[in-house]
Amino acid sequence: MIDDNTDPERWEPVSIAALPRLKRAAETARAVLRAALDLALPHLCAVCREPVEGEGLCPACWSKLSFISRPYCERLGIPFVYDPGPGILSMEAIADPPAYQRARAAVRFDDISRALVHALKYGDRLDLAPMMGRWLSQAGRELLAEADALVPVPLHWRRHWARRFNQSAILAAAVSKASGVPIAARALKRVKFTAQQVGLSRTQRAANIQGAFRVPRDGKAEVVGRRLILVDDVLTSGATVEGCAKALLRAGARNVDVLVFARVAEAGRTSI
Numbered sequence: 434m435i436d437d438n439t440d441p442e443r444w445e446p447v448s449i450a451a452l453p454r455l456k457r458a459a460e461t462a463r464a465v466l467r468a469a470l471d472l473a474l475p476h477l478c479a480v481c482r483e484p485v486e487g488e489g490l491c492p493a494c495w496s497k498l499s500f501i502s503r504p505y506c507e508r509l510g511i512p513f514v515y516d517p518g519p520g521i522l523s524m525e526a527i528a529d530p531p532a533y534q535r536a537r538a539a540v541r542f543d544d545i546s547r548a549l550v551h552a553l554k555y556g557d558r559l560d561l562a563p564m565m566g567r568w569l570s571q572a573g574r575e576l577l578a579e580a581d582a583l584v585p586v587p588l589h590w591r592r593h594w595a596r597r598f599n600q601s602a603i604l605a606a607a608v609s610k611a612s613g614v615p616i617a618a619r620a621l622k623r624v625k626f627t628a629q630q631v632g633l634s635r636t637q638r639a640a641n642i643q644g645a646f647r648v649p650r651d652g653k654a655e656v657v658g659r660r661l662i663l664v665d666d667v668l669t670s671g672a673t674v675e676g677c678a679k680a681l682l683r684a685g686a687r688n689v690d691v692l693v694f695a696r697v698a699e700a701g702r703t704s705i
């Protein structure tokens with residue numbers, strides 16, 4: 434049988450302007466095919482690639498994850514190596530208090546959690562989101578009990594376009610499903626295309642993110658007087674969530690907390 438599509442005579446001329454659209458359509462088709470295959474094939478562990486039953490992490494890799502639990506700084510959520518007693522803040526929280534009220538993370542950022550985040554972000558492993566969302570909900574239980582809405586850290590539309598989805602929005606949707614707290618999808622916009630934060634110093638990161646986030650006019654109603662939780666995949670220097678929290682508070686949010694999947698966590702030093 435002759436496949437008509439291989440006959441050059443039948444190829445439609447394609448304008449250069451249509452190429453990005455075609456590329457995107459092909460990527461979407463690939464993602465749909467991949468999702469269909471995922472239903473038929475056993476999952477692979479997102480970290481070690483061994484076949485795994487159920488969700489996308491094998492028991493061996495799961496046991497290597499470093500979940501964060503108390504004692505930690507009540508403000509920043511940085512784990513303490515010993516228990517200094519209830520309500521004690523870290524030196525970092527006292528010396529340089531953030532705009533947001535409290536931050537919580539499910540796990541420490543290490544090789545295992547990095548592999549999970551990368552699989553979700555770049556590997557089309559959206560099947561990991563419900564599991565990661567449950568861990569986030571667990572870590573943020575106290576925050577979620579008092580919150581009006583979740584605000585995913587937005588991507589600039591150019592990066593969103595290139596990556597097809599926002600991993601923070603995927604995680605926020607999973608947290609929303611697990612906790613029942615709704616998402617404020619219009620609350621925050623990334624208005625500045627920022628360079629990747631990787632490789633920048635703490636000061637450079639803060640400068641890079643300056644003016645990057647804004648509450649748009651049609652997002653005000655989702656922000657004013659409300660208790661919000663910013664959701665992101667990884668917290669490194671905190672510059673991104675700090676920029677977001679400042680924009681939300683300036684627009685009239687009553688309180689802003691932060692919930693991330695993984696955080697870089699040197700052991701916190703207590704103030705005593």
Ligand SMILES: [Zn+2]
Binds near residue numbers: 479481482490491494
């Ligand atoms: Zn594994």
